[in-house]
Amino acid sequence: MEISPDGIIYWQSGWFKINATIVYTWVVMALLVLFSVYVSRKLTSDPKKITRAQNILEIVVINVRNQIREVSQQNPDRFMAFIGTLFIFIAVSNLLGVIPGFRPPTGSLSTTTALAISVFIAVPFFGIASRGLGGYLKQYLQPSAIMLPFNIIGDFSRTLALAVRLFGNVMSGTMLVAILLAIIPFVFPIIMQAFGMLTGFIQAYIFAVLAMVYIASATTIQEKKLNQAVEKEDEE
Amino acid sequence: MLIDWFTIIAQIFNFIVLVLLLRKFLYRPILKVMQDREDRIRNQLTEAEEKQQKAKEQISLYQQKNQNWEQEHQDLLLEAKHEIENNRKKMMVKVRQEIDEHQTHWQQAVDREKKEFLDSLRKKISQQTFTAVRRVLNELADVELEAHISKVFIDRLQNMEQEQVDEYRAAIEKSEGPVLVRSAFDLPQQTREEIEAVAGKQFLNSKAVNFEVDPDLVCGIELRAAGYKLVWSLSEYLERLEDLFEEDLPERISE
Numbered sequence: 001m002e003i004s005p006d007g008i009i010y011w012q013s014g015w016f017k018i019n020a021t022i023v024y025t026w027v028v029m030a031l032l033v034l035f036s037v038y039v040s041r042k043l044t045s046d047p048k049k050i051t052r053a054q055n056i057l058e059i060v061v062i063n064v065r066n067q068i069r070e071v072s073q074q075n076p077d078r079f080m081a082f083i084g085t086l087f088i089f090i091a092v093s094n095l096l097g098v099i100p101g102f103r104p105p106t107g108s109l110s111t112t113t114a115l116a117i118s119v120f121i122a123v124p125f126f127g128i129a130s131r132g133l134g135g136y137l138k139q140y141l142q143p144s145a146i147m148l149p150f151n152i153i154g155d156f157s158r159t160l161a162l163a164v165r166l167f168g169n170v171m172s173g174t175m176l177v178a179i180l181l182a183i184i185p186f187v188f189p190i191i192m193q194a195f196g197m198l199t200g201f202i203q204a205y206i207f208a209v210l211a212m213v214y215i216a217s218a219t220t221i222q223e224k225k226l227n228q229a230v231e232k233e234d235e236e
Numbered sequence: 237m238l239i240d241w242f243t244i245i246a247q248i249f250n251f252i253v254l255v256l257l258l259r260k261f262l263y264r265p266i267l268k269v270m271q272d273r274e275d276r277i278r279n280q281l282t283e284a285e286e287k288q289q290k291a292k293e294q295i296s297l298y299q300q301k302n303q304n305w306e307q308e309h310q311d312l313l314l315e316a317k318h319e320i321e322n323n324r325k326k327m328m329v330k331v332r333q334e335i336d337e338h339q340t341h342w343q344q345a346v347d348r349e350k351k352e353f354l355d356s357l358r359k360k361i362s363q364q365t366f367t368a369v370r371r372v373l374n375e376l377a378d379v380e381l382e383a384h385i386s387k388v389f390i391d392r393l394q395n396m397e398q399e400q401v402d403e404y405r406a407a408i409e410k411s412e413g414p415v416l417v418r419s420a421f422d423l424p425q426q427t428r429e430e431i432e433a434v435a436g437k438q439f440l441n442s443k444a445v446n447f448e449v450d451p452d453l454v455c456g457i458e459l460r461a462a463g464y465k466l467v468w469s470l471s472e473y474l475e476r477l478e479d480l481f482e483e484d485l486p487e488r489i490s491e
Contacts, residue, residue: 006240015242022246029254036261043265045272054269061266077267081259089254105247109238114247167238 003171005103006110021108028093028105060088064208071209072216079215082122086115087208094170094200098193104200107170109163116163119211120155127218136218162210169203365477386427389457389468393434396466404464405439411462415445418460420453420469435459 005020012018039053050058064084068076090106097104105111127136140151173196180189396404408415417423417431432445443461450458456469 004238006238006243017242019240019243021243022250025247025250029250029257032254033257033261036258040261040265043269045269045276047273047277054266057262057266058270061263062270080263080267081255084263085251085255085258088258089251108243108247110240110243111247113239114244114251117244118248118251 003175004108004110005105006108008103020103021105021111024093024103025105025111027102028089028096032088032092064088067209068212071212072220074216074220079126079212082118083208083212083215086119086211087204090115090166090207091201091204094173094204095197097170097174097200098197104170104174106166106200106203107174109167109171112163112167112170115166115207116159119162119214120159122211123155123214123218126215130219139218158210158214162207166203166207169199173199382421382423383427385457385468386423386430390427390430390434392468393431393438393459393466396438401438404461404466407462407464408439408443413462415443415459415461416448417445417457418448418450418453419457420449420451422449423447423457431459 005024008020010018010020010023035053036057039051039057042051043054044050061080061084064087065076065080068079068083072079093104093106096102097107106115124136127139140148142151173192177189177192177196180192415435417428423431428445428447435445436443453467453469456467456472458465458467458469
């Protein structure tokens, strides 16, 4: 049995290959996009005509938005697409893991690494967008220049931690069920599956929130300083 | 090998595509719809508040109108009451005036009728009385009475006061007409001569005297000269009596 769906290769031509991870990612993507397109066709602002599907999506969007606002203390709309997609993609992938035969793409270290690298890129992206290059780079010298190497190491290590945490949890959940099926084929794997749904959902939440925390920390320092400066002026 | 670099790159690419797709098909439409709904609800709330405000204004307006109407109603009622009261008073005054006028007219009519009645009564009484007296005296008159009357007249001529005599004389001297002596009966010659003598002595001097008979004098003799008149007759007393009757009788009757 393959630990990672990366090992299941359907088609390969030189360095280009299509493995289970990519295929199941496409499946998840297709489901999400098709559902969104289906729902957004019938969107209405009339409270009396809202469909059930629109209601579900609205609940998801509102909650993601509120979480982003709570964590970042900033306007959530510019982070919405990135953080929301992280959460929804991971959650849906994990939840679909209960379907026998479905290999969640998050169970692949390559996928989780790809997501972690995305966060790794997004942090400076949002940081520079909101504070400028100089302002962003300055934070590596905080609280003093001696901390520069540690700050850089911290950036890499937390990216690695993100990737491995998600992979480990999802992979272990899937593997555990597979192993348990071999040992105790009745009832117990179902409980573990349900448990896996819960942990998968929690992992999605943790991943998204941590990503948001990293991005928020890169974008809010300047604002804090600005606030402090304004307060000082007020005191004077 | 757990990490496959091609897969990582493919997944990054997949993830970016997914972000873009979801942004286009999920977040933007949903957020837009939610924003629209919020705006719509906000507008509805604002509209409702405006409507409520308008309704309140309308209510206060109508209350004000109602109050005004009530006030106007009361004023009109009061005015009408006053008008009615005034009219009543005016009518009362008018009626009273009319009654007074009627009363006055009636009183005047009564007075007039009374007066007319009394006048006619008085005339009738007077006439009857005098007719009776005249008839009695005429029937009673005889030579002896006539002699007495003549004697009385002559006495009166003789006993005239000096002042009166002078006045008579002065007037008779100036006048050219004759001196006229009228009597109710034919005077005997002797009596005529006596009168001529006495009058001549008093104031006539040599003036001639004419004698006439006039039954209307009623047992009397009269001397007229130059507008002066010396008379003794019953008709004189009767006229005085008639005057007394006219003055006295109506009062007695009205009492």
